[in-house]
Amino acid sequence: MTELSWEDKYKLITRNLAEWLGDDKLKTILKERNLKVYWGTATTGKPHIGYFTPMSKIADFLRAGVEVTILFADLHAYLDNMKAPWDLLQLRTQYYEAVIKSMLKSIDVPLDNLKFVKGTDYQLSKEYSLDLYRLSSVVTEHDAKKAGAEVVKQVANPLISGLLYPNLQALDEEYLKVDAQFGGVDQRKIFTFSEKYLPALGYEKRIHFMNPMIPGLAGAKMSSSEDDSKIDLLDNAASVKKKLKKAFCEPGNVTDNGLLAFSKHVLFPLMKEGESYLVPRTAEFGGDISFETFEELEASFKKEVIHPGDLKAAVEIYINKLLDPIRKEFNEDPKLKALSAKAYAAPQKPKPVDEIVPSRLDIRVGKITNVEKHPEADSLYVEKIDVGDPTGDRTIVSGLVNFIPIEEMKDRMVVILANLKPAKLRGIESHGMVLCASVDEPTKAVEPLRPPAGSLPGEKIVVEGYESGNPDEVLNPKKKVWEKLQADLVVNGSGEASWNGNLLLTISSSGKVTADSLKNVPIK
Incomplete structure (x- = not known):
């Protein structure tokens, strides 16, 4: 395989991002060597198809020769105002690792090019703990609360644990020995927090890459806690069809359209050379139509050349192609089946009437x-x-x-x-x-x-x-x-x-x- 120029690597690394901070440093590193990046995910809600957005970007990073570390942030999950006991979070961490590895395999990302780390593998060490105390001695309560405003669950009387969350995420950049951190644009305040406070400990400021937050099926942000806004990675084909049928997809509306956003940030970047995006249509409505670029698809939908029903049919096919290998792996492995059931057990019966709600x-x-x-x-x-x-x-x-x-x-x-x-x-x-x-x-x-x-x-x-x-x-x-x-x-x-x-x-x-x-x- 031909070695890419630093300019080509730069284009792959930055394409489809909402924003990135530290452009000059990024170019300087790429001219000298390959970049080192980490992406972290707190092991809380059940992963859904929205997770293919960072997975698709990680595939871009790997094509650009980036050394990628995936962090399963179990300690972060515990600090994020979680009421789940620690043993349940451990099960969820195991589930995250299994399902994310399965996702990466489904989009042909070789796992041997990745490093997988759990937060508790190093965040409980003496050195890390001392740095956490050092950082806590210079960070103001205002800055900690502001940094976590869009990531940590906000309540009227916040726990100290939620205020520690940004400190850990900042220190992770140093302890994982990376040049950059990758996350959603909702983490921007934590990223700028890191840039402000890491130098106060004598550590260098890192580069930060931010993915856009793609709309869910209901039109708002895709969320693990809102069943109608997302498709679970283990949903069967019938469930996928049912959820897509109810998805918000207004004719000509390209702004709040989760299906178009998923196509832009997941499906098009994953297409191999020579592949095109196929929208199936009956002969009565012009027959099948294909698109080489997302911009062509978006323009056709905006002009209402493509009907919402046709777009839903296309996305349904592509989603099932992505999910088929994951569903197969979990259905055929009894241990993974049991893990899924334990980590995300069915909701309990309604709570007693005298619950204070x-x-x-x-x-x-x-x-x-x-x-x-x-x-x-x-x-x-x-x-x-x-x-x-x-x-x-x-x-x-x-x-x-x-x-x-x-x-x-x-x-x-x-x-x-x-x-x-x-x-x-x-x-x-x-x-x-x-x-x-x-x-x-x-x-x-x-x-x-x-x-x-x-x-x-x-x-x-x-x-x-x-x-x-x-x-x-x-x-x-x-x-x-x-x-x-x-x-x-x-x-x-x-x-x-x-x-x-x-x-x-x-x-x-x-x-x-x-x-x-x-x-x-x-x-x-």
């Missing part, structure tokens, strides 16, 4: 129809609020006199917690609570939350991801359901109401609940 809260849109000052308390309003009850408006007492003028309260749309146990406040019974963004320091500030524009009184508001389940008829004060859930209710940095990182949305329109001006404050 936000679906137990009856949150609704309300409209204040009348408001007066409490006759016995200067700081309290007595409001009549329409929350959609068939019996009429509710009486709710709120401590908002010192924060919202009475004229601004009249006819205001608000967000109500409707299933609190009624309580007497200075002689008047209150049947609910007006939810507010609230902060005590440096000065007290309170703002009633606003439902989305166009909301109607009585519309249900749910926490994203917790839409199922019925709210308690009345929250039992002794079990402190509201108090436990309220601890993670906040207005985030974008001014949006959320619980544990999940937005509060109207169930009818998925509109967001917001605060007027307060951000990063509790909801009370």
Whole structure:
């Protein structure tokens, strides 16, 4: 095989990337020797066909003579706010290694050109631990949180483990002795974090390669946790067909099209010389048509020469070709079958009714129809609020006199917690609570939350991801359901109401609940 020029290697290494940092250093190294790169994956959710995107890029790296290390980041997975026990993560690490090796074989990538490493093979050493302490002594909490914002699961009260995650990923570059790290563009903040802090320990700044985040079948980012957004690597042909049939693929839309993105970043780069992309069509619609480049396919789809059904049929054929060797290997090997079943066991039966989940809260849109000052308390309003009850408006007492003028309260749309146990406040019974963004320091500030524009009184508001389940008829004060859930209710940095990182949305329109001006404050 003819040795490629450094320019040809550069083109292979950088093609189809969303971005790369350290271009001058990359060119300098390629003029002198082959590059050393690592790609890491935290062994959490079950790998899906989206993983073919980095696999396809790794194939490019290998063609360019790059020395590639694949890191199974088991310790990272444990730190990423995981509730899975360590023994389950060990099984998942074994599954990742088996399935990724199978993926690489399915696209004819020789495994002898790759190095496979587990994080715990070296991250628990004395030297690494000391460097982790050294790094922790110079990294600010702000920078650690910012670096992991798009990678580590975000919650209202983050664990220290999540803040350590970027530190480990930065140190991995030094301990794996590479020139560059490769990942998705969602890791950009961790990459720039590495560039800032590794030199503080006397280590060199590395090059960083970033793949685009390709849309899933539903149009948004492909995710292991959203079944309809992805195709599992072990899905059978019937399941592939069913999921592709439901895939978002609007005629002429080339922007939010997961099928086109998969074709661009996986199928075209894997095609051998002389191969073309075949779209099967009936004679009635012009017969089969083939494309030499992705740009030709994209243009034809945009002009609606290619129908969504035809594109789905083509992608289905190519996906099954990729998955057939993987399915065969796992079906024929009892050990791999057992590993898959143990690492990703079927979901357990529904959790007990008394689990503290936000679906137990009856949150609704309300409209204040009348408001007066409490006759016995200067700081309290007595409001009549329409929350959609068939019996009429509710009486709710709120401590908002010192924060919202009475004229601004009249006819205001608000967000109500409707299933609190009624309580007497200075002689008047209150049947609910007006939810507010609230902060005590440096000065007290309170703002009633606003439902989305166009909301109607009585519309249900749910926490994203917790839409199922019925709210308690009345929250039992002794079990402190509201108090436990309220601890993670906040207005985030974008001014949006959320619980544990999940937005509060109207169930009818998925509109967001917001605060007027307060951000990063509790909801009370």
